[in-house]
Amino acid sequence: MCAIDSRSPWKLGVLFSDTGPTAIIERSQKCGVLLAIHEINAAGGVAGRMVEPVLCDPGSVPSEYGRMAEKLIVEDHVRVLIGCYKSSARKEVLPVVERRNALFFYPTLYEGFEYSPNVIYGGACPNQNSVPLASYLLENYGNRFYFVGSDYIYPRESNRVMRNILRQGGGEVLGEVYLPFDGGPEMFGPVLADIAEKKPDVIFSTVVGEMTVAFYRAYHAAGHDALKVPIASLTTNEAEIGRIGAEAAAGNITAAPYFRSIGGEANRRFLENYERQFGKEIMATSCAEAAYFQTRMFAAALSKVGRLDTDLLRECLLGSTWDAPQGQVKIDPDNNHTYLHSRIARVDSHGEFIVQREVVRAVKPDPYLVTPDLNDRRLRLRKTAKS
Structure with missing residues (x-):
C-alpha cells in the first residue's frame, strides 16, 4: 500500500x-x-x-x-x-x-x-474468440483444419482448445506444426508444401509477431487463395496486416473483440x-x-x-x-x-478488416470453458456483411 x-x-x-x-x-x-x-x-x-x-x-x-x-x-x-x-x-x-x-x-x-x-x-479467453471462430469457419468453409503456430505456451494451448472445440462440430485437424521465433521465411516452405498436399479447408494460425508477416506473405506467394482457403487467426490484427500488405492479406480472417473499422x-x-x-x-x-x-x-x-x-x-x-x-x-x-464483444472480420482488398459476424452483447468470460458449446445462444453471431 x-x-x-x-x-x-x-x-x-x-x-x-x-x-x-x-x-x-x-x-x-x-x-x-x-x-x-x-x-x-x-x-x-x-x-x-x-x-x-x-x-x-x-x-x-x-x-x-x-x-x-x-x-x-x-x-x-x-x-x-x-x-x-x-x-x-x-x-x-x-x-x-x-x-x-x-x-x-x-x-x-x-x-x-x-x-x-x-x-x-x-x-x-477461448469462449469469447475460439468458440465463435470455430463455429463460423465450420459453417462457411469446411471441417478440415491445419494448425500452424509459433513454438511457445499460447499456440500449443490454444490449439489444444481449438481441437476440442472442432471435435464437437465434426471437424478434423490434418496437421499441426510449430515454428521457432528465430527462423527465417524459408522455414515455411515445408509447411506450405504439406498444406498443398493435404488440402485443408482452413489454416488456423497461432503464429505471432514478425513471423505472422512472413507466414502470410509466404502463403500468398506459394499460390494459395485466401478467399477459398483462408488463414484464420485470433492474433493477427491491423498492425500486422499493414506490414503484410493488402494483396497478401485479403481474404484472411481474425476473431477479436475490436477492429478499428x-x-x-x-x-x-x-x-x-x-x-x-x-x-x-x-x-x-x-x-x-x-x-x-x-x-x-x-x-x-x-x-x-x-x-x-x-x-x-x-x-x-x-x-x-x-x-x-x-x-x-x-x-x-x-x-x-x-x-467482451465477439466479432469475426475478414480482410478486404484494401487491407481493412470488415466485420462479418458479431454478437449482440458482450459475452461473459468462461476461462475454463465450463460450457464449450458451439450452439450456445449467448455466442450466436449476427451477420453484418456479405460473407
Missing part, C-alpha cells in the same frame, strides 16, 4: 516491448496505455495528481518481463502494472505480482485456464485521439484497445479508492463497467476476466 502524497504522481508500471519479435504488437499496446494516461492527465489527473507511466522495454524476452516487474515493484515502488503480450511473459510476471501483492492488468487475448487474484484479464462514437473518438498522438505508423489494434480501456478503468477505480492498495482497487474494479471503443465492457467479479 502507498500512502497519499499530494505532491507526487500516481505511478503505473508499463511492461511492453519496443524491440524484439513481438514489438510489432506491443508498441500499439503501449500507445493504448499512453493515450489513456494523456486523456486522464488532460482532465486533471486522479484526485488532482497526474498519472506517471514508468516504462520498460523487456525486448520480447520472457524472463525480462519478470525481472523488470520485480524491479518496478521493489526499486521504483510501483504497485500497479500493465503489460505483456505472450503468455510466456505473463507467466514470468505472475509469481512476482502474487508474491508482492501488486495488481497486474493483462490486456491480451490468451489461452484461458488461469486465475489469479492479482491479475485483471482484459483480453479474450467498427462504428460507434466511442471508437471514433478513440481513433481520432490515437492518431493525433501517434500518427498513422503505429496502428490501433484490439490489444491496444484493451490496454486503453484497462488503463481508464484503473484510473476510475483509483479515483474512488484514493490509494494504490491492491485489495481495495480489486474490490472496486470487480463488477465495474466501461464504455470502451468496442462497446461496453465489464470486469466479471466471478473470475477477474472481462465481458
